[in-house]
Amino acid sequence: MQFEQGANSLRVKAANQAAILKTIYRCGPVKRSEIARRLELTLPTITTSVNGMMARGIVRETGSALPDERFVGRRAHLVDIVPDSRRFIGLEIQGFRRTVCLLDYRGRALYTREDREDCRDYGRNLELAGEMVARALEACRIRLEDVAGMGVCIPGLVDRRRGLLEELRPSLNWSRRDVRGDVAALTGYAGPISVENNACARAYGAQLFRREELGDAQTFAYLFINVGIACPLVLNTSGDFGSVVGAGEVGYMVMDPDGPPCDGGGRGSLECYSSDTAVLCRCAEVMAAGGGPVLRRICGGGAPTMEALLEAQAAGDPDAEEIVDRAVRMLGLAVANINNFACPSRMLIEGGLFCRQENRDRLLAQVRQNLCQVIRARTALIFVEPDPFSGAVGAAAMAICRDLETYGSAD
Numbered sequence: 232m233q234f235e236q237g238a239n240s241l242r243v244k245a246a247n248q249a250a251i252l253k254t255i256y257r258c259g260p261v262k263r264s265e266i267a268r269r270l271e272l273t274l275p276t277i278t279t280s281v282n283g284m285m286a287r288g289i290v291r292e293t294g295s296a297l298p299d300e301r302f303v304g305r306r307a308h309l310v311d312i313v314p315d316s317r318r319f320i321g322l323e324i325q326g327f328r329r330t331v332c333l334l335d336y337r338g339r340a341l342y343t344r345e346d347r348e349d350c351r352d353y354g355r356n357l358e359l360a361g362e363m364v365a366r367a368l369e370a371c372r373i374r375l376e377d378v379a380g381m382g383v384c385i386p387g388l389v390d391r392r393r394g395l396l397e398e399l400r401p402s403l404n405w406s407r408r409d410v411r412g413d414v415a416a417l418t419g420y421a422g423p424i425s426v427e428n429n430a431c432a433r434a435y436g437a438q439l440f441r442r443e444e445l446g447d448a449q450t451f452a453y454l455f456i457n458v459g460i461a462c463p464l465v466l467n468t469s470g471d472f473g474s475v476v477g478a479g480e481v482g483y484m485v486m487d488p489d490g491p492p493c494d495g496g497g498r499g500s501l502e503c504y505s506s507d508t509a510v511l512c513r514c515a516e517v518m519a520a521g522g523g524p525v526l527r528r529i530c531g532g533g534a535p536t537m538e539a540l541l542e543a544q545a546a547g548d549p550d551a552e553e554i555v556d557r558a559v560r561m562l563g564l565a566v567a568n569i570n571n572f573a574c575p576s577r578m579l580i581e582g583g584l585f586c587r588q589e590n591r592d593r594l595l596a597q598v599r600q601n602l603c604q605v606i607r608a609r610t611a612l613i614f615v616e617p618d619p620f621s622g623a624v625g626a627a628a629m630a631i632c633r634d635l636e637t638y639g640s641a642d
Contacts, residue, residue: 247272248639251280252290253472256635257442259311260293266310281310289316289336312336317379317634318371320364321627322414323429324356324385325458326403331363332623333371336631338440342367343620353405361417375420380630382425383414384432384622386459388480394426423637425629429622430461431475435632436625437579437615438465438473444613448576452569454481456562456582458508460501464573472632481569482506486561504561507583511535513554523550537583545587559590563597570610571603581615 247270254266267277284290293311314337321332327349333342344363350356360383368375387399387406394411410426427435434453438445445451450473454462460482465473482502483495490499503509514535517523525548529539543551562584570578585591591614599607615621 245639247276248280248283249636251277252284252638253635255281255284255290255310256312257472260309261311262307262309264307285310287316289313314339318373318377319627319630319634320367320378320381321432321623321625321630322360322364322381322383323432323622323626324360324383325429325622326351326356326405327458328619329356329360329363330620330623331360331367332620332627333367333373334624334627334631338624338628338631340620340624341371343623345619351403353403353408357413357417360414364418364420375418376422378420378422380423380425380634381414381418381420382427382432382626382629383410384427384429384626384629385410386429389426389428389431391425391427391431394424396426423630423633425626425633427475427626427629428461428463428479429457429625430455430479431463432625432629433581433621434463434465434475434625436621436628439628439631440624441579441615444579444615445577450573450575451577451579452573452575453479454566454569454578454580454582456506456580456584458506460506460565462569462578464575472635481565484565484568486564501561501565505558505565505584507537510540510554510558510584511537513557514540514551517550517554523548526551537586541584541587544589555584555590556593558584559593560597563594564601566594566612567598567601570598570606571601574606574609576610578610578612579615580612581617581621583617585614586617 250270251266254269255261263277263281264274267274281290290310291313292308294309295307314335317336319334321334323330329346331344332340334340344367346359346363348359385396388397390397396405396408396410399405411424414424430453433455437453450464450466452462452464461479462481463475463479465475467473482500483497484501485497485499486501486504487499491503492498493500493503514526518527518535523543525546526535526539526543529542540551544555595612
């Protein structure tokens with residue numbers, strides 16, 4: 232990564248400082264000479280910037296490495312991020328549930344909380360989220376003004392630059408909302424607030440906190456199956472923080488043009504068959520018609536859940552098996568189509584259906600059957616255990632990414 236040198240430009244200085252901090256974040260503990268090598272900057276430039284970061288308390292020396300080959304007898308000091316130096320808040324708002332987390336600079340969760348009040352009113356959802364933020368700060372004894380950044384993720388089409396929710400499914404009348412402005416007004420937070428789609432936020436979280444799974448991947452996709460289905464792509468991740476591109480709304484991919492109507496206006500979309508909403512609606516229909524004997528027994532007269540469906544499937548309920556099979560089969564076709572088109576190095580998959588290994592194996596078989604042979608060897612599918620806080624953590628990761636990207640710009 233070559234940055235302009237020589238000109239005493241504030242813009243260049245800020246870009247260099249941000250690049251140095253991002254390199255420490257991704258590679259630390261790391262030697263100053265290694266940072267210089269990676270960024271093609273001079274060692275004095277690195278030393279000056281790192282010293283400034285150490286003075287601010289966001290970077291520290293963490294020990295020594297083997298002697299630098301250019302300086303015989305001297306041991307090179309390693310530098311790394313100070314995890315406790317900054318705090319970030321993440322919020323996920325979905326209507327039927329809200330989650331909040333408070334993370335340190337390295338992503339360690341200092342506080343997490345989930346609220347499952349089923350509330351479809353936009354204003355009430357923000358009020359509940361604001362109360363959760365206040366409780367998080369109180370529990371951790373942190374002042375709001377000491378929070379370095381906040382991230383908010385929400386389903387639907389988001390204008391991330393302006394912080395607007397542009398469009399959400401008709402069942403929630405939340406379109407054209409100024410999420411950034413509303414959250415700032417409600418919480419009183421005057422710092423930077425990042426707003427993103429909830430699947431895209433999970434992709435941010437993955438590239439910060441799932442580096443082992445991603446390895447040296449140049450690109451990756453994050454398939455998130457929940458009330459809806461989305462699959463954002465992240466580009467250019469190997470040497471820097473990647474760019475999350477597109478809306479990722481693959482749930483509206485048409486699987487059968489003569490299929491059932493979907494709330495996106497078309498027919499036979501992937502969400503009609505494989506979203507959690509569609510799967511559980513099908514369960515309810517089967518149970519109402521007297522089918523799903525094991526599933527009915529497990530639910531005990533209550534509404535079906537994903538956990539109950541998987542338990543019934545494991546117990547051999549033929550109707551539960553048929554419901555799962557159709558959902559996984561359609562997802563397998565969609566995953567193959569996505570990979571044939573985009574060919575990411577990795578695809579992370581998060582969804583309740585895949586808590587069972589049998590369903591993972593079934594999806595992989597369906598994908599292999601429909602994947603181009605050349606691409607088959609280039610894309611690795613990795614299942615992510617469902618986590619109720621992955622959205623909030625991803626939202627906080629967005630705030631961390633923004634903090635790293637803009638470091639030095641205010642100097």
